[in-house]
Amino acid sequence: MDTKNFIIKQISIFSENRPGRLASIAHALGEEKINILAFSIAEANGFGVVRALVDHPEKAYKKLSSLGFNVAFTDVIAVQMQDIPGGLYEIAKVLGDAQINIEYSYAYSGRDAAVLILRVDLVEEAIAKIQQSGAKLLERSVFH
Amino acid sequence: MKCWDPRIEEMPKEDLQKMQYKLLKSLVYRLYSFSPFYHERMKEEKVHPDDIRELADVQKLPFMFKRDLRDNYPDKIFTATQEELVRYHVSSGTTGKPTVVGYTQNDLNLWTTSLARGLTSIGLGRGDVIQVSYGYGLFTGGLGMHYGAERIGATVLPTSVGNTERQIELMQDLGATAIACTPSYLLHIGEVAEKMGVSIKKDTKLRAGILGAEPWTDRMRTRIEDWLGIKAYDIYGTSELSGPMYTECAEQKGFHIWSDIALVEIIDPKTGESLEPGEKGEITITMLQKEALPMIRYRIGDITMVEDGVCPCGRTHPRIQRIQGRVDDMLIIRGINVFPSQVEYALMAIPEVGQHFQIIVERKGALDDMLVKVELNKESFSDKIQDIMNVREKVEHRLRNSLNVNVNVELVEPGSLPRYEGKSKKVIDKRLL
Numbered sequence: 001m002d003t004k005n006f007i008i009k010q011i012s013i014f015s016e017n018r019p020g021r022l023a024s025i026a027h028a029l030g031e032e033k034i035n036i037l038a039f040s041i042a043e044a045n046g047f048g049v050v051r052a053l054v055d056h057p058e059k060a061y062k063k064l065s066s067l068g069f070n071v072a073f074t075d076v077i078a079v080q081m082q083d084i085p086g087g088l089y090e091i092a093k094v095l096g097d098a099q100i101n102i103e104y105s106y107a108y109s110g111r112d113a114a115v116l117i118l119r120v121d122l123v124e125e126a127i128a129k130i131q132q133s134g135a136k137l138l139e140r141s142v143f144h
Numbered sequence: 145m146k147c148w149d150p151r152i153e154e155m156p157k158e159d160l161q162k163m164q165y166k167l168l169k170s171l172v173y174r175l176y177s178f179s180p181f182y183h184e185r186m187k188e189e190k191v192h193p194d195d196i197r198e199l200a201d202v203q204k205l206p207f208m209f210k211r212d213l214r215d216n217y218p219d220k221i222f223t224a225t226q227e228e229l230v231r232y233h234v235s236s237g238t239t240g241k242p243t244v245v246g247y248t249q250n251d252l253n254l255w256t257t258s259l260a261r262g263l264t265s266i267g268l269g270r271g272d273v274i275q276v277s278y279g280y281g282l283f284t285g286g287l288g289m290h291y292g293a294e295r296i297g298a299t300v301l302p303t304s305v306g307n308t309e310r311q312i313e314l315m316q317d318l319g320a321t322a323i324a325c326t327p328s329y330l331l332h333i334g335e336v337a338e339k340m341g342v343s344i345k346k347d348t349k350l351r352a353g354i355l356g357a358e359p360w361t362d363r364m365r366t367r368i369e370d371w372l373g374i375k376a377y378d379i380y381g382t383s384e385l386s387g388p389m390y391t392e393c394a395e396q397k398g399f400h401i402w403s404d405i406a407l408v409e410i411i412d413p414k415t416g417e418s419l420e421p422g423e424k425g426e427i428t429i430t431m432l433q434k435e436a437l438p439m440i441r442y443r444i445g446d447i448t449m450v451e452d453g454v455c456p457c458g459r460t461h462p463r464i465q466r467i468q469g470r471v472d473d474m475l476i477i478r479g480i481n482v483f484p485s486q487v488e489y490a491l492m493a494i495p496e497v498g499q500h501f502q503i504i505v506e507r508k509g510a511l512d513d514m515l516v517k518v519e520l521n522k523e524s525f526s527d528k529i530q531d532i533m534n535v536r537e538k539v540e541h542r543l544r545n546s547l548n549v550n551v552n553v554e555l556v557e558p559g560s561l562p563r564y565e566g567k568s569k570k571v572i573d574k575r576l577l
Contacts, residue, residue: 010527012525012527014520014525014532014555014557015557016554016556016557016560042529044529044532044533046554046555047532047554047555047556049527049529049532051527065522068557068558068559068560069557069558070520070521070522070525070557070558071525072525072526072527074527103528
């Protein structure tokens with residue numbers, strides 16, 4: 001199967017570190033009936049980056065840009081994990097052994113299983129290694 | 145209190161004014177004859193040296209502004225050749241370009257004399273140890289005070305700025321009796337000393353501070369004097385006039401502007417008309433004896449008033465009151481002049497950020513803290529935290545280089561900063577002086 005099917009478009013939003021910014025982003029997405037499937041906030045001194053997987057990334061990009069937000073697309077992958085002790089270890093070990101660096105990651109507990117969202121430096125290789133290990137990658141179509 | 149130069153300092157006012165008239169007349173003749181810049185200016189203003197028939201005729205002469213120095217960068221309006229110069233100092237300009245000031249040996253002597261008179265008037269002299277904690281280098285504060293203090297026979301402790309704990313140790317070990325620095329730096333020294341378990345009041349010989357290069361108030365003076373057990377004297381000057389030049393005397397009733405060195409006027413900044421003593425306006429100074437860079441009716445941009453009566457100390461020269469504000473938006477951050485326009489010029493050269501900005505100045509402890517908020521451009525946002533941090537560091541670095549002060553930068557969302565037509569709201573100064 002083409003690795004492209006496993007590359008998911010995450011939206012990243014630059015946000016000042018002050019009250020109400022996340023609310024504005026969430027409100028804008030809600031207005032457009034865009035569903036947020038997973039998200040995280042990375043914070044640095046004075047600012048943050050909100051990262052989200054949504055069901056309609058293009059629509060979200062357009063809406064947030066029109067409101068003046070700095071928005072960018074980033075390629076991530078999503079791995080289904082066993083929701084048991086040691087589940088994360090399995091995945092992290094596969095990537096570590098292959099010398100693939102995880103730039104950042106966040107997880108959510110899905111309906112059927114836990115899901116790990118990964119931003120890695122070598123996307124295609126990560127997809128291959130994870131598939132070889134027998135772990136399940138979620139296809140883009142699951143999200144959007 | 146004794147005078148450094150009693151003949152001049154206590155000269156009757158009429159005699160001083162006669163001396164000023166003679167100096168002005170010969171200055172104007174000299175410049176009209178030998179300086180293309182002044183010649184042109186006077187022609188434009190349709191004024192000839194022969195029109196200067198009494199001291200008040202100074203009002204016929206055209207004004208000079210900081211922009212005249214900028215437009216003639218670095219030395220186009222100097223009236224001395226490079227061979228005749230013995231020193232340069234450089235200060236910040238309103239744009240990317242700095243202002244260069246050159247000095248002949250006579251210019252330095254005059255500057256030093258002016259300070260020798262001032263330091264003597266506050267009771268300093270042979271036997272005193274004067275710690276100079278103004279920056280040494282391109283800034284005029286350090287070297288200016290240094291030579292002034294040496295001239296009166298005091299021992300100079302040239303600590304410059306920074307390494308505060310060491311400054312306090314030396315102050316104790318070498319028995320400094322006076323310190324020259326910015327008032328905020330002295331407060332910082334006081335705070336650091338307390339942390340070290342040193343009381344400036346009880347554990348040092350310090351009894352006088354010569355404080356300037358930034359605005360302060362009588363409220364701050366009282367605080368410094370009560371807390372540190374010293375007398376705090378204000379000092380005034382700017383590099384275009386030479387540097388820090390005019391101090392208060394022991395009476396603490398305004399800066400004595402030596403009439404043989406400078407002719408002071410207070411003008412209405414809007415109309416340019418001369419105001420009477422006691423009226424508040426923009427200080428305008430003509431340097432009567434400078435050789436390398438004569439300044440005629442130089443509009444410094446500071447707001448104050450002049451007091452023309454004889455000082456209780458006996459000196460006859462006019463005094464200007466503490467500086468009460470600016471006609472422009474210049475800021476003084478840790479003793480360094482900062483113009484918002486400099487920030488604008490620096491940002492224009494950085495593609496990752498927008499051109500709108502906001503400056504927020506606060507006092508953190510005793511020291512000034514300057515924050516610049518600037519918008520991160522869409523194209524330079526990448527999702528990587530490190531990339532954004534790099535942009536911020538780049539902006540901080542560029543601003544530090546062009547302003548000569550440490551600046552913190554906060555990146556904000558595009559379109560989030562207020563868009564004002566005027567310049568006033570670009571700066572939020574929260575300092576309580």
